[in-house]
Amino acid sequence: MSLLQPYFQQCAYPAFSISFPSHSFYVSVSKRTFISCCSSQSQTAIVDAPIDSKIAERDEIRLGLPSKGRMAADTLDLLKDCQLSVKQVNPRQYVAQIPQLSNLEVWFQRPKDIVRKLLSGDLDLGIVGLDTVSEYGQGNEDLIIVHDALEYGDCRLSLAIPKYGIFENINSLRELAEMPEWTVEKPLRVATGFTYLGPKFMKEHGLKHVIFSTADGALEAAPAMGIADAILDLVSSGTTLRENNLKEIEGGVVLESQAVLVASRKALIQRKGALDTTHEILERFEAHLRALGQFTVTANMRGGSGEEVAERVLSQPSLAGLQGPTVCPVFCKRDGKVTADYYAIVICVPKKALYKSVQQLRAIGGSGVLISPLTYIFDEETPRWRELLSKLGI
Numbered sequence: 001m002s003l004l005q006p007y008f009q010q011c012a013y014p015a016f017s018i019s020f021p022s023h024s025f026y027v028s029v030s031k032r033t034f035i036s037c038c039s040s041q042s043q044t045a046i047v048d049a050p051i052d053s054k055i056a057e058r059d060e061i062r063l064g065l066p067s068k069g070r071m072a073a074d075t076l077d078l079l080k081d082c083q084l085s086v087k088q089v090n091p092r093q094y095v096a097q098i099p100q101l102s103n104l105e106v107w108f109q110r111p112k113d114i115v116r117k118l119l120s121g122d123l124d125l126g127i128v129g130l131d132t133v134s135e136y137g138q139g140n141e142d143l144i145i146v147h148d149a150l151e152y153g154d155c156r157l158s159l160a161i162p163k164y165g166i167f168e169n170i171n172s173l174r175e176l177a178e179m180p181e182w183t184v185e186k187p188l189r190v191a192t193g194f195t196y197l198g199p200k201f202m203k204e205h206g207l208k209h210v211i212f213s214t215a216d217g218a219l220e221a222a223p224a225m226g227i228a229d230a231i232l233d234l235v236s237s238g239t240t241l242r243e244n245n246l247k248e249i250e251g252g253v254v255l256e257s258q259a260v261l262v263a264s265r266k267a268l269i270q271r272k273g274a275l276d277t278t279h280e281i282l283e284r285f286e287a288h289l290r291a292l293g294q295f296t297v298t299a300n301m302r303g304g305s306g307e308e309v310a311e312r313v314l315s316q317p318s319l320a321g322l323q324g325p326t327v328c329p330v331f332c333k334r335d336g337k338v339t340a341d342y343y344a345i346v347i348c349v350p351k352k353a354l355y356k357s358v359q360q361l362r363a364i365g366g367s368g369v370l371i372s373p374l375t376y377i378f379d380e381e382t383p384r385w386r387e388l389l390s391k392l393g394i
């Protein structure tokens, strides 16, 4: 507790309730200071790792965010949910700030340019779809995925063919590859915007007679227009394929994608402050995303002792909580004497298991079950941070 005290004393505007399930205490902190409370013990020093080229000198750390398209709004929403609101003076201005991260500059760029600029050293961090990192990063070792599942922009890069004509009975990549129609003179024509991943996938899967054509959008029209036999494009709901009489095939998914936080390895190792800033962003993302899937459940239960109540709770499979239940005595005054006949139980429960958990609580004598949303779950250290340090050789 003493470690946290300096932060709590400065909190003029209590806004958050932080609970540490294993220690059972609650405190309130202002929105601005809450991250410091949780990460102050794990700052990391810059390491002089061996790396070929030197990066250009500058004082700020640069984060690239999508300037337009479907990722733009969701990315800003995620940052806002993590108390990292981006302050952009007007929508046509491409540079912005996140007041909580004073050494960081936000640059709005097209997703593919974010990847290109990470590679050229003009950006240090970026948020884009994994499909864009894979296509434009082309396996470059300087790119490191810091968070691989930001839980939006879900889609897959998938091969699709017409439902009709010679493809009517073709339902897998193997069947497509074995069609006698494809020869050196008349190869399978695939329209795609993924001209790196497409040929790589076909080669890895042994499809020999294939040629690619490129287009920037509305690829689904290409087969019906007679421009291509198949397309390789992003699919999410599948509506665009269906509406254009196309189908996916078994074994035809090149990549499952969602939004990711990506960094330049060189920047993380060489740029002063880059690793600490990445740590803070990662911690905030992890804490928020982990909390999204959980509810806090509070209930009262009659019992002889905290241990006895905890044993009853732990006998139920869905009531284990994060590390175990928090069990606190509820004191009341009876005949002039203070007694604790009831205990309050606090646990985190996965949203999917909510009703099952309520049933199990009732079965062991729980009453007055309260459910509230969770805002953040900060663990001692995030597994992704450990993974990042190990990828960096630190």
Ligand SMILES: Nc1ncnc2c1ncn2[C@@H]1O[C@H](COP(=O)(O)OP(=O)(O)OP(=O)(O)O)[C@@H](O)[C@H]1O
Pocket (backbone or CB within 6 Å): 068, 069, 070, 071, 111, 128, 129, 130, 131, 132, 153, 154, 155, 216, 217, 234, 235, 236, 237, 257, 258, 259
């Ligand atoms: N239908 C979809 N559903 C969900 N996510 C998608 C979908 N299509 C693309 N994405 C994700 O969003 C990212 C950006 O897609 P978006 O369509 O906004 O830009 P773009 O296709 O690169 O550019 P543009 O459409 O302007 O040419 C993609 O890289 C992918 O990660």
Ligand SMILES: O=P(O)(O)OC[C@H]1O[C@H](OP(=O)(O)OP(=O)(O)O)[C@H](O)[C@@H]1O
Pocket (backbone or CB within 6 Å): 216, 217, 218, 219, 220, 233, 234, 235, 236, 237, 238, 239, 240, 241
């Ligand atoms: O499976 P669905 O949910 O139908 O989504 C798939 C469509 O979404 C993307 O296109 P987008 O809307 O970005 O248009 P674009 O072709 O202009 O990029 C993608 O290129 C597909 O065409």
Ligand SMILES: [Mg+2]
Pocket (backbone or CB within 6 Å): none
């Ligand atoms: Mg698009």
